[in-house]
Amino acid sequence: MKIKTIESASNAHAYQLLIKDILENSLRVNPKHEIVYKDQVRFDYFELYKRIKQLCNLYVTLGLDGGSVVGVIDYDSHRYLMNYFSVPITGNVLHTINWRLAPEQMLYTINHAEDEVLIVHEDFLPVVEAISDKMTTVKEIIVIRDHKNTVETKLNVKGYFDDLVATSSTEYTFPEFSEEAVATLFYTTGTTGDPKAVYFTHRQLVLHTMVEMSVLSLMNEAFKITSSDVYLPLTPMFHVHAWGLPYVATSLSLKQVYVGKFEPKSFLDIFRKEKPTISHCVPTILNMLLTSPAASDIDFGNWSVLIGGSALSKPLARRAMERGISVVTGYGMSETCPLLTTSYLSLETIQDDLESQLKIRTMTGRAALLVDLKVVNEEGVEVPKDGKTLGEVVVRAPYLTMGYYKDKQKSEELWKGGYLHTGDIAWIDENNDLKIVDRSKDVIKTGGEWMSSLALEDMIGSYPGIVDVAVIGIPDDKWGERPFALVVAKTEVDITEEQLKEHMQTYVDKAVINKWAIPDRFVLVADIPKTSVGKINKKRIRELHENNQF
């Protein structure tokens, strides 16, 4: 179609959306608010601004004149926050390194990303020492320490981060460049193959920040940022920009609290002292805090927590709400910057009783501003918004990775048909509320219908005496796939396949599932294969099945 464009004045400034602009705003809001790091460091936004400029100068001095990659291996800290800004502001690329990776994987990411400078907290020096011989691009290593003592290492290091920053010039003019410059990159790890790198531009991060501001303040009644909030992240900063909140918090000059290496006890001390009001974490961390005896006397009544990473269960949400915590679900992934949806409480539903709210708070939620989200069948056609028909979640948004770095084939698969494929299976209802029910590779396709393996596991797991369960789809000539269940029972209990089929029949009778959803086989085993992080390893189960191990 035609559009109208008009030529600009020759000197008109073609404004680029750059991360520096997020930072500039912090000095105009509440710049006297503090950035806190454990019980060690606290300073205001004028000091943050100064230190970011000094860190910029350090990178310039190191010869990073744009387009170079800086890898950071650190706990959540004020120093990480500085790097969130200084690295991209100087036109370089921030590689947030996942310190949970095995050393060989970490090495892979450092070489694949072509890191030229590594910023390493001393706790991770042993890992870096172990792989340093095989690092192909790193020229300088800078050490972070939380004290003033000498750090022993066999590495040839440039110096200590704090000292190098403090002795750098405070004079620095933020450069202008294209908003399409890559600002960050990091790796996502699946159960198979090498880690894959996603990457985000300045434009994408500025837009993500603004979308998050609007969604988490103006739209969602259960998670409303205000300028008096105190922000404390509980997800690692190497993980998807810590969900983007450090950029939001800095732009608004909120008080920010960084806890370093996470330990429940020191965290609770910090909680008591700094009184955070907004945080985000995975369900495991929330559960850990709620069950910690040391936390029993803490007043959580002014705390809003965004839960992501995996599904927030109703029982956990209930316990959080009963302690006064306003929990909401956030959904996204490494590929999506990450924010796609939040469970969404409106002016009306925030008035509902606890049980009704729990239902909504544990939903995957509604698409954020500017997020075009659809649930589609295998032909790419949208499924009905009926709250039950399953399909894959596909998205467009102004801040999705445009591919996997140096992996053309996986890039094309990710963006098949012009939408980013999340690999998540969900239904959506008439209110645009989304509920993820499974991963695409785990959903069972039988008789033309999709069935959530997780839902079947929940049903089977509710049978008395079952302690663990895994359901996979196995190939079937007639039905496409058929569900197959592995079951672990309490040692003192006898459970027969027949009993489990009868149990599942009760769900058929209640029309929760249809009869094809009952697994053909239930195999009692001693334990179920898990991944290194404790998730069910369905890939391994499929392999075992193919090899007739059951």
Add this chain to the structure above:
Amino acid sequence: MKIKTIESASNAHAYQLLIKDILENSLRVNPKHEIVYKDQVRFDYFELYKRIKQLCNLYVTLGLDGGSVVGVIDYDSHRYLMNYFSVPITGNVLHTINWRLAPEQMLYTINHAEDEVLIVHEDFLPVVEAISDKMTTVKEIIVIRDHKNTVETKLNVKGYFDDLVATSSTEYTFPEFSEEAVATLFYTTGTTGDPKAVYFTHRQLVLHTMVEMSVLSLMNEAFKITSSDVYLPLTPMFHVHAWGLPYVATSLSLKQVYVGKFEPKSFLDIFRKEKPTISHCVPTILNMLLTSPAASDIDFGNWSVLIGGSALSKPLARRAMERGISVVTGYGMSETCPLLTTSYLSLETIQDDLESQLKIRTMTGRAALLVDLKVVNEEGVEVPKDGKTLGEVVVRAPYLTMGYYKDKQKSEELWKGGYLHTGDIAWIDENNDLKIVDRSKDVIKTGGEWMSSLALEDMIGSYPGIVDVAVIGIPDDKWGERPFALVVAKTEVDITEEQLKEHMQTYVDKAVINKWAIPDRFVLVADIPKTSVGKINKKRIRELHENNQF
């Protein structure tokens, strides 16, 4: 400098910031909220969405397949709101026509913009009839009526807006196109020459909407939009996108109230009934409401009003605050979309006493998110942030007009040196608080210093018996310029030039001004030349002075 870019997957969606995306969000927030037009129309966001799609189809049916200009001449209404969306969403350009212009000027803008379709409220048909013979591009005229009776006109009209919309198909897929497509244009009128056209792209309007969301909710403690707000604009929608708030309000699906032709009485009836909580207007309207006897019983205690167009005076702000209205100043202009600054109350200053707050609320304020604002001297160098040194306000932001349509020379002047020149003279202080003191062409440049003519007028005007005053700078070989004052005194009062000089000397003694600021001459006159809208006509005064009329 170097930057890193990474090639996208071939199918990766290069997301464009389009106005349709603002609208899509409305169905995800509180879509049952209402759009209200006077006491005539009310419907929810599902209906708004449907009608916008119908209006899109109407424009498609009329052959507007992108890049065509639609002119709208209407009061503030739900229909205008629909046009804010449907015209740009179909790839066409919305020309918001200023119905306060003289017919010849209105004709000039219609021909200059090349309007193909005119949407005209019946009240403005006589004007259109008077100029229709000279309209060179208009193909269709559609009439808006607030009733069901036949509207008599000699024009050959296509039909009635509501009927044509209602009979259009509700099926429409919002097209994708470049975010650089021009979405709106309109004319700014100075005291000299033809109106000049500014223009804004989809990208600019989406970014403006998001900036306004963040500034007017998260950052400014005195004007905080929430999803329970009721929005009622009190500036005409032809004027700079009604300050952008209709886009903000729609995206958040706030309840919106449109009052049609503004009349204090009917407005107050609507106010009582619909209970608006956020509005924006010029000081004159606020003053009219506060002094209206009919408004004396109204509870304004839940009303926040953004004041712009001209400076909010302390006395007016005080009266508003005493009635419970939270007034803040907004600053911008046609060229800037418009939001540049708002007077800025922080968490601390919102706690201050009334007088301290008034000082801040009547400031021009602080730059909005993403706005790069400087106060510079004639060499383009930033003046000290000392709260007194004057300079011109120049800006960069992602939503400024990139020139004047079809006026290359004025476009280049506007963007001289890569910053948009506002023509406003201001000081800025160490908190980044800006205060506009004069227009560039009116400021008096004497002895190397700049002096606000408005400030001098305030001082002179405070002398007992003075009812009107105008100060201009007149050329002076030695000093560059010297101030010259015209004064109108009450008829029963005798005032001498000597008395006024002595009065001004008291400000010199208090170090408010220096001695060069005292005008060389005070001329008592019967009245002061004004423009058609009641502003002092300094251009005319300069002409009279040049011709030795004083």
